[in-house]
Amino acid sequence: MGPVDFDKLVLAPCVSVFGEAMQWLSSAMGAPKPITGIFDEGYKASSLDEASGLTPTYTTSADARVGIRLSDFLPDAPAQGDIFIIRNKQYRVREIQPDSHGGADILLNKADAENGALPYSAARSDSWPSPENY
Template sequence: MGPVDFDKLVLGPCDAVFGEVVTFQSSLLGKAVILSGIFDDGYRAISPLGDLPGQSPTHITGSDARVGVRLSLFPVPPAQGDLLTIRGRVWRIREVQPDSHGGAHIELNAADGENDALSCGTTGGRGQTAVKRN
């Protein structure tokens, strides 16, 4: 890490103010872990044709659920396919985008209608381990 500890000086205080409870389930762990993150389920414009020179953009609007997290709170790195429960809804990790300062934006897909939780047979949130927020 560089001369500034972003996790302690920036990410931690932001998480303390804006963070909310996130339950993390990984196929690498035997039980769910309680941590925190900054959840956003806002709308964004999507250009299905890309940006074509000389043409007006064609946008459709879609939901872009994501959560900002401190990677130091995770007992194992979050990975595509792992599950997060936020505000009572289950989300599957679509993509983890580390920010190179100790945090990451995790893009999510709704998973509350799925039958198969994780390939290791994780308990679905019944066994939980709390992770202390700094």
């Protein structure tokens, strides 16, 4: 770290003012850990490949992410595949982008229905009675 403690002077006040409570579940830990992060689920523009001479085409999509202080996670660190519970919704970590100043931007995918039954699925559940000769 340089002569200025960026984590203490910038990141900590920002997380204190703009952050919200959430839970972090890691496969390396047994129980969820409460943390504070700055959650954003805003829209972002993305351009599609442009063909020569044609007008560029843009689309928008929701992009869930959370800004965190890496020092809040010590001695562990968030990893791809971990779960965050934010506003009673589950998100799985897609990518972690450290900022080289003690913070990171964590890109998330929604994971609420990740292990749920598929709609109109006839999949067998242990709570359903099995037919004879099954």
